[in-house]
Amino acid sequence: MTPDIQAPRGTQDILPDEQPWWDYVRDTAERLCGKFRYAQIDTPMFEDVALFKRTVGDTTDIVQKEMYVFKDRGDQELALRPEGTAPVCRAYIEHGMHNQPQPVRLFYITPIFRYDRPQAGRFRQHHQFGIEAIGDASASADAETIEILWRLYEELGLTGLTLNLNSIGDADCRPRYLEALRDYYADKLDRVCRDCQARVERNPLRLLDCKNAECQDVIAGAPAFTDYLCDACGDHFSQVSGYVEALGIPHVVNPRLVRGLDYYTRTVYEVQPEEEGGQSTVGGGGRYDHLIEQLGGRPTPGVGFATGIERIILNMKRQDVPLPSASQLDVFVVCASAAARVFAFKLASDLRRGGISALVGDSTRSLKAQMRHASSLDAAYAAIIGDRELESASVTLKRLADGSQETVPIGDVAAHVQA
């Protein structure tokens, strides 16, 4: 039945049955972060809009059409967080983290909001696990983030993934490349789509990842950024590749890889599953060497990634990745009368304090009904308390798997269950 009010478009309830997937992914991510000594950070769900306009970029889709923007009662212009990196950098500055040993390694697991048209693997509220290594300009930092992302998928059991790697240069060489790109497109405008015609001026890098069929020929012949990198960027890129190579992480250099956020410099990367579909990317990231200063901090390099938890789970399900077995209810206490029920309550309480999970049945329901209930909850044991047991301060303990049962003193239940 559809209720009058339902979850807003593009949002979803994550029901109890789904939670094991989420727990598994979160636990794996957190454990991995621990090994690399990344510490968790939580930032507010909403921020000053300016934070995103300034960093993500005014011409990007995220800012232009996907942000949830609103004014609060004090006329503050706020935005629901559309991505995770800028807020973390804001916090880095605000809390003087440059005074800590660099780089500062941070991770987050948090909801992200984008006003997109929903489809499989794409939501208006989704969740990202992301990390940021701030304060390290070296190529090894890039490689470290790539390794974490790759190991995460590996540990979760995802297969068939492709790591795409590219460099989009820096303030030094990017203008030169963009000029070359514009020159190349100058006499081909009649052969590309309308979007691309506009991109030539507004956002030329994005020309490269246009998926329109009519534009593919032109893209194929376009100059590659890797041929235009300045010495420093070229050097950095080959070092990153070298590290990734040394770690044994398979990857391809994809000169057409461009990310949709303006703050990236040099290294950009994305991981894609074999199975094509609306959502081709499970995770992506890159370096952002000017983001901190754009926000008023002292010039500080940074690198990080974000990966979508919904998409990870989607791909795990597609690949039939097994989940660690769920925990089982240890004891269901069946009680035959109101008096027995009080007794049962006390027993369950004692068991739980001893680390055993326990539930008590409804004494107004028949023993048979309670037993059925125990069975459908998949309890390991049913502990039956009736008049006989009350008199002798004992319980009839039945192992549901094989139907065997014995009467044990009330104090021995825990030991029997744990055995």
Add this chain to the structure above:
RNA sequence: GUGGGCGUAGUGUAGUUGGUUAACACGUCAGGUUGUGGCCCUGAAGAUCGCGGGUUCAAAUCCCGUCGCUCACCCCA
């Protein structure tokens, strides 16, 4: 934002050349005598057929709108 498909009990489905009490499975609850599960049997509850409007003597079945889901585009996680 653009285009295509879809929308029936908690879940999965049947029912559409419009015609009396909308069907089935699973699930839920109860019962199959005397203190006991899983299988089996019986029964019950549970759907204003997404919502609103229209056509008609009559609509779950036709038309329009709307909301939502879904696929593709766009973009991304």
